[in-house]
Amino acid sequence: xxxxxxxxxxxxxxxxxxxxxxxxGISTAAVEKATGRTWDQWLAILDRFDVRKNGHAAAAExxxxxxxxxxxxxxxxxxxxxxxxxxxxxxxxxxxxxVSASRVIAAPMERLWKAWTDPxxxxxxxxxxFTIRKATPMKSIRxxxxxxETNVEAMFYDKSKGxxxxxxxxxxxxxxxxxxxxxxMKAFWGEALDRLRESLET
Numbered sequence: 724x725x726x727x728x729x730x731x732x733x734x735x736x737x738x739x740x741x742x743x744x745x746x747x748g749i750s751t752a753a754v755e756k757a758t759g760r761t762w763d764q765w766l767a768i769l770d771r772f773d774v775r776k777n778g779h780a781a782a783a784e785x786x787x788x789x790x791x792x793x794x795x796x797x798x799x800x801x802x803x804x805x806x807x808x809x810x811x812x813x814x815x816x817x818x819x820x821x822v823s824a825s826r827v828i829a830a831p832m833e834r835l836w837k838a839w840t841d842p843x844x845x846x847x848x849x850x851x852x853f854t855i856r857k858a859t860p861m862k863s864i865r866x867x868x869x870x871x872e873t874n875v876e877a878m879f880y881d882k883s884k885g886x887x888x889x890x891x892x893x894x895x896x897x898x899x900x901x902x903x904x905x906x907x908m909k910a911f912w913g914e915a916l917d918r919l920r921e922s923l924e925t
Contacts, residue, residue: 746804783800827890828891
């Protein structure tokens, strides 16, 4: 007669290698390109760290400091882990809901930066009279959104190689109150960044 195998306690074990193609809305190809690790590798690392016990902030700091992951991507890695392991709903954070979107654009950084910071160049975002709280030239912008309650962070990266000019913008919209609002703004930013790319590449 077979005896039952006892259940393991502690962190959820990682899935077999190569099983997670997307987490937190980000593909494993994208996360590997940005951080040097696939989702399966990050899940295994954070399983051992025990995010449930140590918390989101400590996990993000661990990913950033120990594994040399950029700050924005450290947050995305932990959020993706939490969603994959059932520790939070899709887009949910401690301060509400958060959505992100990014685009690589075949244009120099100066043009991309101007398209965000110069109101006359912001035709790709009609009617959005937001307030820029802090701007680090060619690096980042912190914005109070038009509703006066949520905020947006835009991060900028120069992807140029030789004579080919390319830039990337990564947007994160935070403190959204509901899952419905998160879904709506996810679609909004996807469409807005498509318009931005089209306007700069023509």
